[in-house]
Amino acid sequence: MIVGCPKEIKNHEYRVGLTPGSVREYVAHGHTVIIETGAGLGIGADDAAYMSAGAKIVASAADVFAKADMVVKVKEPQPSEWVQLKEGQILYTYLHLAPDAEQTKGLVESGVTAVAYETVTDERGGLPLLxxxxxxxxxxxxxxxxxxxxxxxxxxxxxxxxxxxxxxxxxxxxxxxxxxxxxxxxxxxxxxxxxxxxxxxxxxxxxxxxxxxxxxxxxxxxxxxxxxxxxxxxxxxxxxxxxxxxxxxxxxxxxxxxxxxxxxxxxxxxxxxxxxxxxxxxxxxxxxxxxxxxxxxxxNMPGAVPVTSAHALNNATLVHGLALADRGLSAIAEDVHLRNGLNVHKGRITNKAVAEALGYDLLAADAALKAA
Missing domain, CATH: 3.40.50.720 (NAD(P)-binding Rossmann-like Domain)
Known part of the structure; x- marks a missing residue:
């Protein structure tokens, strides 16, 4: 799978979805990783650090969205980003859709498969990526x-x-x-x-x-x-x-x-x-x-301390990210905790809280995956 990471564009957001250490893990699993040039500068990781980890550097976010099978970010996609998402692509990031009708509409219309960090669960009922x-x-x-x-x-x-x-x-x-x-x-x-x-x-x-x-x-x-x-x-x-x-x-x-x-x-x-x-x-x-x-x-309070927060976030998100890269939609279907993270899939809302907050018809995640 081609795993892509664009530079974050939200106001004063210096975190990055993939650290060089995470890139090494994806590459070791046999995946191609593409990183937008300058994406890691906020945490002190330049393009050379990513290339040493095995990543390929691309010139723009547009290159990432056009080429990647899975896009790994930190913050929710901004309007200029969600219009570049497409069906068959996996988006793995924080979304916080319930209070954000505009973003939700954009993701629904894109057809993307969107997995939200904040709703992935664990066996203790916690939210390990949040x-x-x-x-x-x-x-x-x-x-x-x-x-x-x-x-x-x-x-x-x-x-x-x-x-x-x-x-x-x-x-x-x-x-x-x-x-x-x-x-x-x-x-x-x-x-x-x-x-x-x-x-x-x-x-x-x-x-x-x-x-x-x-x-x-x-x-x-x-x-x-x-x-x-x-x-x-x-x-x-x-x-x-x-x-x-x-x-x-x-x-x-x-x-x-x-x-x-x-x-x-x-x-x-x-x-x-x-x-x-x-x-x-x-x-x-x-x-x-x-x-x-x-x-x-x-x-985006943690964006103020990106060195601490980007590494802490990558420590938490890496395991599920590798599962998505290794097995695609099968990883979601086979893991109830990762399935709880699925918020949008092929134009349907698959998270109950989001559907209720914004007035969408809910299609349960397992049903959405079966339908696909």
Missing amino acids: APMSEVAGRLSIQAGATALQKANGGLGKLLGGVPGVGPGKVVVIGGGVVGLHAAKMAVGLGADVTILDRSLPRLRQLDDIFAGRVHTRYSSIEALESEVFSADMVVGAVLIPGAAAPKLVTRDMLTGMKKGSVIVDVAIDQGGCFETSHATTHSDPTFVVNDVVHYCVA
């Missing part, structure tokens, strides 16, 4: 939020860790999953007063054990959510419903009860965001203010 970027985003959320809290950046001017004689900032994390756990770790490390809200009592018990009293945990009722958000200096939105649009847990009206200059970091923005006032921003213009509350809603 987890590494959730870890990165969770940790970055505190760095980004702490910067936004600075007065010159529009925040209320509070140091998260405080100093002797002056209390720390209060961080509220909505959602106790991978993002929430890693956000809390970073916030605790800085000395902040941290509360985690979640609706799973077993998960809250796990978090109590993990942090051994260093964080507060609360069941996420409406009353608890309002109480914590109103008293917070920073609120991190870390809620995930796999494949579906994020629920809007903090409403526009609730912002009027928040502190002036407090900060919202919406890590769920890839799935539409869990704050009603959120909209996606970029690394070049990361924040905006609504009702005197600073919103940080960058949709």
Whole structure:
């Protein structure tokens, strides 16, 4: 199979779908790998590094999309990219389709087979290809939020860790999953007063054990959510419903009860965001203010630390990527976890959450593959 990797073109996206180390693995499996020139510069990997790994360098993304049987990316295809996809081709990347009707329409019309990192599962019910970027985003959320809290950046001017004689900032994390756990770790490390809200009592018990009293945990009722958000200096939105649009847990009206200059970091923005006032921003213009509350809603947060995140992502995606390259559609048909990653196939939506969010008729993945 010809496996292709174009350079990412989303705003300030420096990650790359294939590192030179991953290229060596594909080549060792007998595949041809083509890389757009300059694709790896954001992680310090030049064309020579890819050629040493066995890749062929092509002049443009158009060459990748025209020649590759499987396209491996990081972020969802942009309009100039999805129009180049075609039936019989496999797209392997993050998609986040539920809040993105335009992209979904483009992929449906292309006829491509699109496997989304964020909905591939494992035997424990986890999301192994989403987890590494959730870890990165969770940790970055505190760095980004702490910067936004600075007065010159529009925040209320509070140091998260405080100093002797002056209390720390209060961080509220909505959602106790991978993002929430890693956000809390970073916030605790800085000395902040941290509360985690979640609706799973077993998960809250796990978090109590993990942090051994260093964080507060609360069941996420409406009353608890309002109480914590109103008293917070920073609120991190870390809620995930796999494949579906994020629920809007903090409403526009609730912002009027928040502190002036407090900060919202919406890590769920890839799935539409869990704050009603959120909209996606970029690394070049990361924040905006609504009702005197600073919103940080960058949709590709891990792109800010591409060396860490690209390698972490490749570590997670390589096994399934090799399976797709080795066996094509048979790999999806034979592996329920990879099949859960199939979102679009030959013009049909094969993911239930995406179909429900956007009003498409669902064709189950196994049925779609059989029909093909």
